Amino acid sequence: MEDELQGYRGPARDLLQRAGVHVGDEVELALADGGAISGTLMPRYEHADDEHVAVKLRNGYNAGVAVSRISSVHVLGRARPEPTAAAQQVRRVKGDVIIIGTGGTIASRIDYRTGAVTPIFRPEDLYSRVPGLGEIANLETELLFNILSENMTPEHWAAIAERVGRAISEGYRGVVITHGTDTMHYTAAALSFALEGLPVPVVLVGAQRSSDRPSSDASSNLKGAVLAASRGDFSGVYVAMHRNLSDREIAIHRGVKVRKNHTSRRDAFESVNSRLAAVVDLSSMEVRKLTDLPPRGDPRSLKVKPRFDRRAFLLKYFPGMDGGVIDGLVDAGYRALILEGTGLGHVGAQVHGSIRRAVEKGVFVGMTSQCIWGSVRMTVYDTGRDLMRAGVVPLGDMLPEVALVKAMWLLGQGAGAEEMRSLMPSNMRGEISERRYIEDVRE
Template identity: 45%
Template sequence: MQAEEYDKVRIESEGVSYEGTLMPSQTDKVVLKLKNGYNIGIKRESASITLLEKKEEKIPKPVLIPVKKQKDLPSISILSTGGTIASRIDYRTGAVTSQFSAEDILSAIPQLEGIANYNCRMIYNILSENMRPSYWVELARAVHEEIKNGADGIIITHGTDTMTYTAAALSFMIKTPVPIVLVGSQRSADRPSSDNAMNAVCAAAVATSDIAEICVVMHGSTSDDFCYIHRGTRVRKMHTSRRDAFQSINSGPIGHVEYPSREIKTISTYARQGENKLALHDKLEPKCALIKYAAGASGESLLFHSGSGYKGIVIEGTGLGHVSTEWVPLIRNATDAGIPVVMTSQCINGRVCDRVYDTGRDILKAGAIEGEDMLPEVALVKLMWVLGQTSDLEKVRELMHTSIAGEIMQSISL
């Protein structure tokens, strides 16, 4: 009997034997999904295929466990946006796809039961690389609505690649009296090394705590021992695939959650439940750009954005916040045209100071705004938010130098 797609097979090629699931292929390679979940390609002309087991005619769908409400537990809203924490491997294609709803997450992570009562809502179902400012606005409005309707805390499931952008956007758009926690996972639920369950449980612990801030909760180490609680304007994904990829930059985390005990240990000060009155400021100016300077780069990119309808520009400069002297007149042209230009640094730690060297002083004279110690992506999102509140350039400068959501730390001498 001839092997077909999705059958279990053994393939021998050049003296090596492989076993796995035969996958669809549009190339001259035979694609095999190994038992460890990875796909390999084998030259078709050298592959000897032996059928081991026919595919199942029907792939069973996961059974959803009914969510039971319990008295005396806080009410948490889970807002699903997609991402790996809400995904599984589609074994017909070998791809990781977002196909869990919020109810699916509860069924997949039974450890969440007993921590809170959950109201689940799908806001959108996208991979995080498809995130955009209009989605941040939609999400902020949904969060605001859930809190107005009595939620004691919010959990937002989100893909990790752009989670820091969303966390920053929500930090500027929402004043919250309750915890708002973004959580994701680096590895899908199908993998033995998945971090989705632990991250979700730790997120639920924070969502039921007194930490009334927008924060990101993710693995703190490569082991299953604790998660960090990162402030939403201070966190960056620092590794492509490690489970402890997220780190607080230029500031320590708010604290951490022990696992599996769910005990929270705080490290720094934070807003507590009830200190802030709920408020929504959801206007953004999406036409802002982030430009990274590189040695020898021409100013064409800056010139293009200045003349293409962009309302604000963030430059990721070198060191203390520098670009080539050839860029200085272009910065002046942009600021003279009413386009605010914010200077940040591509260094991971430290703050911008354009008063140390001549180039920096020239950049300031050209009208640039120092981005203090903000991460470039946070400065970009903040500039979008600031321009959504005002078009007055002096007010823009003032707000960019004002810490709105912990994005700027008090300056210390160099």
């Protein structure tokens, strides 16, 4: 039987037992020096001290309160029980948003024996632990798989796309996908291409810190994603994460124009060469568009094209790189090579011969930039013009990761070398911006 006061020992456990409270209850801690602290009673680590009580405040932060400061403990509400089969059936019938779990920090919790973060949070747990989430929309949850985002593959992208397609045919008004942040922008790009004629919002959401951690962003990000999926008057694939370090606004980024630009900040994701699509204000619960977005449409317009071909490679150029790297990729059977060149789209002369050989063998070679902002412009210098004469195709301001995913998707649809040369630089899902817009967009 699970310990209802997990991790508590000594004076802290005695205090909570006398009050008859359990982990997960809403409690009020009356303080001996006046005032009170209210929140959800959290478990503690197995080896934590026995003189503090931990509660999660309504703003998402955790607070530890010394037992010596607490005069009494009052129960404000009991932990929400697991939904019954009947309740789940009602949600299944009435649900207008489905949360599809794929893993990541937002779907993780702390192992209170070891203190490690483990990816074992089910979507149902998220539903029950986020206060007010059920008031935003009728929700259904489903665990598709539970993996760390570095283990995502094109086959996982295909499975997610197929499940989203079924969800839309089942009548859901919006789809939320919980995902690890490290490769979430790859999956967002993959779904953007695989879901053609998408009639509803599909919102990927992650967290930089699990919901058990102090200053977690999991709860607020998930709320913002559900608000966007249920109330946003637009369609398409988006990523929902903190807009800044406060808990008030959640940024809604286009799935083909977003990138993770920080390892740990809650506002790690930024729209690149594009304005934010929308902002969710968690105070007013409003979804505000910041630019023109495609409207919601007829579910019958959706075409799911989930095939991806792994024979595309993203190669970052560095000074002194040997052309043998490119030769090896060509000889290994790769059909598309996305170069991350320097500046406006350059690579050293020592690899030009290998690039020409790749093109002659029918390999598509596209150029992106290692710079975060701006666009490839290969006509400015002789190097760029030489590469274009060799058959390299400039890809504008397309993010390298998006270009890789697009190449995999086009190959998966059976595109040959000439089709790749035509379709890769074309703007299919908003992945390429007009140059005048690029130069004006960065705040």
